[in-house]
Amino acid sequence: MSTSSAVPKSTSSRFSSFRPSPRLVRGVDLAGQWAAPIMIVVVMIIAAVYAPAFYQPTNLKTVGIQIAVLGIVAVGQTLVLLVRSIDLSVSAVLALGAVIVVQTESGNPLWISFIQAFAVAAVIGLANGFLITKRQVPPFVATFGMLVFVQGARLAYTKGQASGTVPAILRAISFEQIGPIPAALVVWLIVNIIFIFILRRTRYGRWIYAVGGNPSAARYAGIRIDAVVIAVHAICSMLAMLGGLLLSGYIGYVDLRLGSDYNLNSIAAAIVGGTTFTGGRGNLFGTAAGVALLILLLNLVVVLGLPIHWQYAMQGIVLVLAVALQGFRQFLLSR
């Protein structure tokens, strides 16, 4: 009996003599939370010095619309990360939305194709959630498989050719301006307000944190984990669909490679903003800051006149640094 009580509860502390000082833990924790807002200020100062063209109104508008599109997708991705999952199918859903709305526009009334688009997104999200919860497929694999499938379906449907025109209403809600700011930013703000309210003030929001923080405790507390995870995936896909509609409204045509970077960018934005991939920790203010930081950096690559492929490197560096920082933070906090 005495031997079993002598075994330390925390398994990780047994394996290493490394004991971080409280100051280090606190510092890394704060850095994890505030990295994005601080870096935004730094990047904007750098932009003011080296690339004044960044502050031209047309460029700021572009940045605003890009923040809105990525921001809406990243809200969904944050919710998914909060329940310890991940969604790699957002880029395919994003691209699919544009195709559905643009290609069916000729025959049907517009609202029918909108309903179709969001219904398809919901089905994809439900399928993701079902695979992850009921079949216990690792989320990466399930959603990556869904990505390949949805892309294949889209290409089979369009035969690889882009066609159609973007309806005026999409153009209005993304590219037009309300006062000085682009309409897309307003949509982004509304989405953020809704989901910040849900996360902070409703029972469902608390469930999301509970499921991500400690699934077994959540189960004992009577939360239906599977239902929460499936619902979160459905919401994520529908937000990705909304992002896709805004993006096609902004670009003005449907591109085959439309949206291919949004998987990596939405994950990077959420994690830079302080969401940990081990679930239960993170919020949408952080994600919004992460989105703004990432878009600023990507835009700087363009404004500084660097070759466009450095955007890939930039995305990767941001993701790796953010994941490393959050992983280290989680590691310290768990001791």
Added chain:
Amino acid sequence: MAVTVEDARERFSPCSQQFVRFLRNNASIVLIYGIILLVVGIAAVFNENFRSPSNLMNIMRQSIILGLIAIGQSVVILTGGMDMTVAQVARIAGLTVATIFAAQQSNPALIVPLILLGLLIGTVLGGLTGILITQTHANPFIITFGIASILRGVNLAISTTPIRGIPKPYLQIYEAKIGIIPVNVIVMALIWIAAYLFTTRTRNGRALYAVGGSERVARLSAVRYNRTLILAYVFSAFCAAIAGLFLLARTGVGDPSAAEGMDFQSIVAVALGGISLYGGKGSIIGTLGGVLLLAALSNVFNLLQVNIYYQQLFLGLIVLIAVAAYKSPRSAA
């Protein structure tokens, strides 16, 4: 009641008992090779082009790039991780070698040093990935996803257009044969055998399974956790670099879009082969089956002239079915 009847039956026929046990222990491997036989059998009966010896040899040769990458991916997935950098590592090895060849007027004397350089690049990148993962305690999938994006940028910085100027003797690497068997098939077979013996017969190989099974148990059993993980990523990147060098010999140009989609295909091959995507379970022999099945299917599709877009749809469907059909015994939570 049913149990005792079964017991009695097995007791009276030890041979079938052994057979049943073999099937039970290797269900996924038996299944994947059964499906391959089925696909190949049906295709061979209905399509005379398919059953020609040259076509069958082609399937073997077409599968070596994916085959090499998938060995490395298997080892990483056994540890419970995932390597999304493989396609980019293959690409950077090929592109670097091609760039230097082009700069040195296709000097054939450089072939051996450049091959070594390509392998070195793979090894170093794998080491960096492994160190990053073990030191930051971060999720391997997301880390390698990020590194892949960085490497994609670097690859495009090296060249955005195909690089010419590969010396003729280098192209022979892909064409060369010993007897009737192409050298690259032999190389792949050797690496497969080595990897199989390594994962089943050696201490470090068993450590891969231990690490993938449970970090805690692995550490308590005095398995060197970090070293084993780093080793897995080094091996994966090394295999990817070999694949990149073969790919360069096959296409004859340094292609900045080479090996596109190989990261996902290799994961599919591993999953089809029955290695648990949570790590710690499965055999590398299954992965070989997964690779051959994908190669056979793609060959059949091409013979039937199926549109490339439907091929992708079908690939996605296979993945979803394969993934939905398997259920991890361990709880996902």
